[in-house]
Amino acid sequence: MKAADVRALSEDQMKDELAKLKKEQFNLRFQKATGQLEKTARFDEIRKDIARIKTVARQKAAGAKA
Template structure:
């Protein structure tokens, strides 16, 4: 996901997307442990998407309090 796409989402949508990405990250870890992981770059991409979503969610939370 790109930053512009993430910023367009609401807090609820961000939380849903975060949960989806965490599940995918969990599955990728299992694939890596069993030697079935084919797209190794996907792990890095998921990790960065999670960080991006957490950052934007935090910014939106701070804005709503101010």
């Protein structure tokens, strides 16, 4: 997911996407622990997407206060 895509989302959509990504990250950790994980690069993608969503949410919140 690109930053421009995240900026286009509403606050509720960002919360939903963040919850979905965290759930996927949790499932990947279980797959890794049981030896069933195939795409290890997906960890980095999810981690960066979560950070991107949190950053844009913080920017929007700071912009609303100013």
